[in-house]
Amino acid sequence: MHQVSDIVAGIFISKIYLSLFGFRLFDIPVNVTTFLLLLLAQDFCYYFLHRCSHRIRWMWAAHSVHHSSENMNFSTAFRQSLMYPLADMWLFWLPLVFIGFNPVLVVLVVLFNLALQFFVHTQAIKTLGPIEWLFNTPSHHRVHHGQNVQYIDKNYAGVLIIWDRLFGSFEAEDETVRYGLTKPINSFNPLTVTFREWRDMLGDFFVPGLSFRQRLAVLITAPKQYFPSK
Ligand SMILES: [Zn+2]
Numbered sequence: 005m006h007q008v009s010d011i012v013a014g015i016f017i018s019k020i021y022l023s024l025f026g027f028r029l030f031d032i033p034v035n036v037t038t039f040l041l042l043l044l045a046q047d048f049c050y051y052f053l054h055r056c057s058h059r060i061r062w063m064w065a066a067h068s069v070h071h072s073s074e075n076m077n078f079s080t081a082f083r084q085s086l087m088y089p090l091a092d093m094w095l096f097w098l099p100l101v102f103i104g105f106n107p108v109l110v111v112l113v114v115l116f117n118l119a120l121q122f123f124v125h126t127q128a129i130k131t132l133g134p135i136e137w138l139f140n141t142p143s144h145h146r147v148h149h150g151q152n153v154q155y156i157d158k159n160y161a162g163v164l165i166i167w168d169r170l171f172g173s174f175e176a177e178d179e180t181v182r183y184g185l186t187k188p189i190n191s192f193n194p195l196t197v198t199f200r201e202w203r204d205m206l207g208d209f210f211v212p213g214l215s216f217r218q219r220l221a222v223l224i225t226a227p228k229q230y231f232p233s234k
């Protein structure tokens with residue numbers, strides 16, 4: 005479902021990218037240096053996309069599907085929402101196109117970044133030594149999927165963990181990770197998993213008597229965490 009929605013949305017989004025490229029700020033030549041710069045810039049944008057996906061409920065409604073897995077293995081990487089195009093994921097790469105990076109290369113680098121992230125969804129690798137300092141690793145990403153209080157909203161990195169270290173969202177793996185959402189879905193029905201958070205969010209949005217400001221806040225403020233034992 006996710007793959008199909010991505011392909012359909014991609015047809016429309018590629019037109020937006022190409023037309024914005026016509027208004028680019030710079031003509032950036034394609035060479036090894038600019039390609040490395042693009043890798044770095046895209047990973048930086050990914051960090052903010054991922055951080056926003058956890059802190060803005062409209063985006064969390066899509067991203068929560070990935071976090072609904074209570075296991076951690078390669079199949080978790082494929083547990084993704086078909087609602088990502090509506091949750092604005094594609095918006096975060098627009099600045100790269102507007103600066104002047106070739107849109108085809110931007111899309112390739114996005115796919116490369118996401119493909120690398122497949123490998124961090126495993127419990128088979130404990131630590132990778134000094135690599136842990138620079139790169140997102142299985143250990144760092146296990147923390148990201150934890151529902152333990154200290155692991156919530158940590159380690160947003162795509163490929164480089166340096167963004168979390170720089171912006172104060174890094175947490176090392178210490179306590180055994182409990183995977184999944186703090187508010188479990190208790191269903192394997194893909195439609196239930198896809199739309200549960202959208203349903204809850206729209207339920208809060210349509211509560212009678214709210215002001216416009218309060219309704220807007222439901223959509224753009226952070227999702228509430230849920231700890232039944234607390
Ligand atoms: Zn996440």
Ligand SMILES: [Zn+2]
Pocket residue numbers: 070080081125145149
């Ligand atoms: Zn993940």
